[in-house]
Amino acid sequence: MNTPSISAALVSGKQETNLAGLATINFDFSLVKVEPPLEYRGLGACLSKDRREVAENGLQHVTARKLGALFRSALPEVVYLVKAYGARVSEIAESPTSNSGSKRDNGAFADFVGADGTSIWAAATSGRDAILAHLLACMLARMWSHQEATSIWHELVEARRKILQTEASDPVALAASQATLTRAQLADWDASARSWLQVADAAKFRSQKQLMLIIQEFGLVVNTKKNLYDSVLDAWAQALGVVNRLVQGIPQNVQSGAILLGLASWHLYPNILALGSSSNQVVEQKDSLLPDGGLLTLGVKSASPTLPEGIFWSLPLAYLRYYGNAVTITKAVSDNHGYGSMKDLALIALGCLFPDRAFEERTFLTVARLVSLLESQFVKLQAVKQEGSTRPCPDWLQFLSQAANELLSARKDDAKTMLKRVSFGSRRCERFLSRSSVSSYPFSVLWQTEIYFQLLGTVELKIEFLRKIASRLVGKGSDQQMIIAYRSSPGDPLSLATAFPIASEAAAKEETNPATREEAQHCRWLGGPPGHLPLMSEQFSVIDTSKALVSCPSALAWVGAPKPFTCNSKLGDEEDYKRYFTSPTRWSQHDGSFLPSAHSEDFMSLFLEVMERYVPLDTVEDDFAIVEELPGIAIFHPFLATLLQQHYIPVDTSQLCSLIDTGEVLDGKQLRSIQCLAIASAIYDQMPGARVNLDVTQHTIHTCRWVGSGRILPYRTWMSSEISRRKAFACITWFETGSIDLSPTDLAQAMALSIGNSLFIAAALLRDPSDDSAQATVTRVNGNIGKAGFAILIPPPDPLSKTVGHESFNVINHAPYDGNFQDSFEHTSMHLSLTDYSIPFATEHKSFRDVEAYFQEAVISVFDRSEWVADLDVLKSLASIKHYRTESKGSKHSSAECGLYNPFDEASTNLTSVDTWAELIDRPLGAAVVRARGNWVGRLAAACLSVQRNHETLVLPSTVSCWTWPAKSNELFDYILSAVQTKKPITFIM
Template identity: 30%
Template structure:
């Protein structure tokens, strides 16, 4: 058990009154979990170094009390949380235990918050290890020099602190930060935005101990003066780190191009306590805003490792905000959302999802920062970084693409896009013209010719024959199109169709002329190609095309290579794509061009992202690490089997097309519980890519302030809560790193008692009742803890563990059994959610006099030789417990769980009539 005030396994809830004489700060404790007998030797180690800061400790205690008083930040456990009820709520172990041990321990808690904010867990633990070791060495040196040392300090210097204690101390501080950040979300985000735009450096020089203690002590002194109504100037970036970590927000006076005051209106900070920023430092900003240390306690072997702080990696966002770090494209969303057919095609869901991200933007500054973060860091998320740069956002950042997609028809979209490209490349009407050949009414071939730039009104009559629009002297420049039918014979009905097309063009704001085929340019060479299985964007949703014609112009003196080189920021277009591609043929087995392969990778990555979003819809309060942006989603090991099979296919295009037509919810149904936990581990950490095969026995995942629990552990056994059904709880189990809970290999069950008076098995009276109101589930841990195989490079501290966890069934405080709910899946227990009765059921009410009641646990453990009804109606915990116990005993096949309001004996016997009547021995009702 840790001596840093960590919660004991029983997680006893204790109400501690505010005792100022003991705590010396105004810490208004509400109900929280802590073992008051434990001490904080780190406070005794450092108390002689720390300044006297009564106002800081007082304000920090009040802010902590405010945070704990918010039910949404510090929820209380309920019966629906099952065995995790005692672990629900904000983990205030570090701050509360520190407060009960005195001011110096609170000061140590402040440092823990700073280190947890700036560093990863393993780095923070290494820093703690070095601080403790160096401070103990200093105290021993003082003793040898016959200097006066407080007896408590001397005792702390002689006490060896286990690294596990330091890890648990850091884990508690890290969990607390996440809850406090949520409480002060607006101020926290505003301060972060300001800090990101300042070049104030961290102090340099000295050892790790000197750097950390100097930053810590200086920050406490500055904050104390601010709280005493004295303005201060911050020349060390550690002060900003302290403000963010301690959640006390003084007003800021920021000096950049001009002086600007940022008002936080924090009720705990006096109005005159203003912090000035940006007054002196004018040097380079590169690497100066990172806290650099050399850690000698990070690895088992080798020289001290130089590391830099990375506050960005500690930033977690909701899944909805994570979409912002991937794309924005408001205009594109407006275009796609207006197309009624788009909703009917799952293959468009990826782009609709990305484009819907900015629709609910409330905080423009925060959203802009997330977008820029994704722009900088998200080059790997959707595939190979080099491949991604050829066509960022699939070419959708190209304004010509966005503008073209507003066209009424696909032809209009294509012509609009080419006009935008021609304008960008300064290709005028004398140097280029746009041609399109198509079909009217599915049978009539025709051609359109279009100008690349608008034409002055004076040139309209010169440019054509039969204009479909009246020309006036005040007409503005417009585009012109010529349309004509193919062939010499022209039926009147065909001409009417052509005129109808001309009116559509005119209604779009262009001048349209009807032309003869003899008037078409003869010097233009046209190459024809075909694209097999084109994307849906190239034809209307109602069409059933498998081949689309592609036409290419060779216009002198400009070559297509020059046109594409002029495309600039188009992104999706490259010069090499302008060359004739004869491989785009209708022949089966033709090779897939590289550009199509790129789209395949990107679209599959986005489909994977959609699947993860479907999973996170069950977890609305869960957050995602922004570090995930640096991962390649298609290399994730948790991908559903149906997606993995496509990625492993040597010729995946046909499978890929099928995948795009399937919904994300379809793929989610194919995910196992292990897949879901592996996905959450990756998204929660931003880095762990765990093989789901290692997680088959995991029942819960715990990390900082989040507990992700297999749905079947918190549900009635009749509910559909298997597979990827996961629940998210706010809480902490007191262990560092990411912890995966697994049940013991052979959970124990209470042996039978030799007392005939304990078992009655009374005849079943047909009543619905709950005879197990005193039954409850409780969670505890054994000492078995194993690091999961991960990419470790010799670091001392592991980041992810398997922890043996015991879910105990108790009845009025008496232990009944330890259960493993996963055994229910293996035990073959039947579930009847609802009986589908007919009139025959009421007319043939069957006798059940041979059925007995099971009204206590001893009657279940010593079961009847006939059918017994376990009466626990509405008590999901007791029903789950009995289903697990029977499965562990190998009797799962002899039980059935009834989910309906009553038992229909006629339906029940009909269900179990073949090959002969075999009603289950235990009916869980």
């Protein structure tokens, strides 16, 4: 039935032709359905039974019908767009990324898993006008937050109703203006479209990314209309018309952001010629749904530096809050609409470590190399099995190094995008890692001479290190000289060493005879009697350390100089990283003669005990431009990344790892913050596809309630406690919402979270009850419960179960167990349903009209075919002290041994078989065995129901397929036999 015939059917009956009479008719929009267009049927086939029911007969269908009727006369005819969009959504729904395993794998949540195309199917079964309403929902969801989009819908509908009540001549539209559309319905309409965008973005990842890159090069406004109704309707109609023509193959030249917003929201990708872009060439997107003739030409991008990147739109929102004037909000379309991955957050965290005033791309890349190399030292330590090689790399360093490695290995275009994240962290997110206004560079402690010299281990390595630095400071061909002052051990006299080899006296006289010319050598002046000389190729002499050997100009004095060099002790004004000595200077040689300097340049001291500040070294390739107050002793030039990478000096790996492991290389608050991020990253690693709300970067992470106030433990330790699941849920809550910070105790009853296109489910609900690892993890699947906002699913307090009356005696056998392993519960299924109990919560009051987060009561029910058996509180049952798990995971005996041993091959009246739900509910008095081999749903349901009915329960490992292995496991087998012999009332789950 098409739309005109529906309209005729609605107004037929009594001959009431005046519009006033028609306006009083209470149409039931849920009774009207149309045959969906052919292109949309692929989507319908992919929806779960429950989603199709809601779309065809539930509130979503009513909302779609009413919105279509309200706006049917205000929008252009876009037949080609409607067809193309149907083909696209069917393609996306059928893609592997849109689904999350088989229905059986998803247990009780199966009806809520998969792409949420509810609003699309509701629109497709409601007519062409409803499909256009869905397209607007996608546009608003792409640009605005859930609360903002719902407010826009609310104001748009109210404005449209007023217009129709005074101007409408269409009976259906007039009737729609009288119908009620609640804010909750509009919120659910937006939520479904918002969830769909996530599904479609993932399925069309490459094409969407390319389109977003083009969009972000332009600063285009959607429109500048001040009235919300006029602005939204204009953007909607304009996008519909232009994209419809593109689908027809008609080229379009536009300068409006509305068209790009439509394309980004509807996942249609025409070829684009972006005038004024970096390439200024046609970007071929090769979308099979758009002919080559449909070329979109974008006008010259705005040169105004005040305009944000991408598409932006300002609207006054009068329905956002309960109290106050309309709030004008400007939003821009950005990549992922304020969401990112944990990898994105790691890049932002790296940027947060840098003070904004000192951030430079070259500087950051050097530190990124340093982070990567520090992590590699732990790998090196374990590879060579040095002392302490069992020490793992700290979680926080692994977290940072993964981000650094990904950036360093990225392609140029990808690296450019990544560096934007880093820069954002440095500029805008100082609160995130508690960066103070006087924070120095990350890992700057490693640049302190006192620290780094400890890592070098021996005096000779330290001298070699300083010589390497000297070679970088002085250019080739220079005749400058530097002197290194050192002590072999504390308390020893001061000794000197040359930084560069110097020529002998003959060489100094420019001896040209090759036979008599000597090679340049390093020289040593030992403070005291000659001791062990590890470098025998060097010339050495003994000096009297009681005398001042050199003087230096007053403008460049040495602060804290060793005793022989004390002279004019004040900080110099220029080139503070070098200390000059007067010339000529005579150095004592091993033969008692003196060697004058072979040049007129001043000699320089390389060893510095105290540096009051760093200064720029612009002549060095990988230097830092730092002016920073630093306490203590510091190396004046931070070559650490280069030294580690090129193996200039062999640092003591074990000492380096020990230093890093203590966490002293970072500020205390920053370290704690990154430790928190490392834990969150480990949790998110278990949940592919999960997103992070980047609003978290505007809050302080280390003070979050989900973290707790104690010491941050490694992830494995942190997650190994009994409350690991609630900790994970609290962590996910904060990162998904960007602001809601709950204590793990607030989520003690939570069994799942629903937001956007994500269901975060306690893994124990989707696993065999013998799987111990499931309790410490949370699993994410595509899907949601079909309601707006952030929902925390909790079970009812007292789950019900079926009662077995006397009339059931004929189906209860309680036969003696014959020793066979079988599945008698193959028709068992579990299903989730929502009750009407829903209670909102808020961590702060913002006066918003929409509930941001709430606890939603949800019931997990067990069915045998279509017959209800019981409702379960699965997590409570699994945590019950009456529920036992065996330590071993199963047998390793040969197939030839399998089934050879059966202690129950003769009829045993002491162990009873349970092969039906009635037999479990009305269980025998003694020991019983529930036979559900290989059926994790049946085993989970039976175990929970048994515990719920206060029966002592033992779950055999899922891998046990015969009695041969339990017989070899004496402890378990003895326990089973003892229970059987003593007629202990225990239930074994097989």
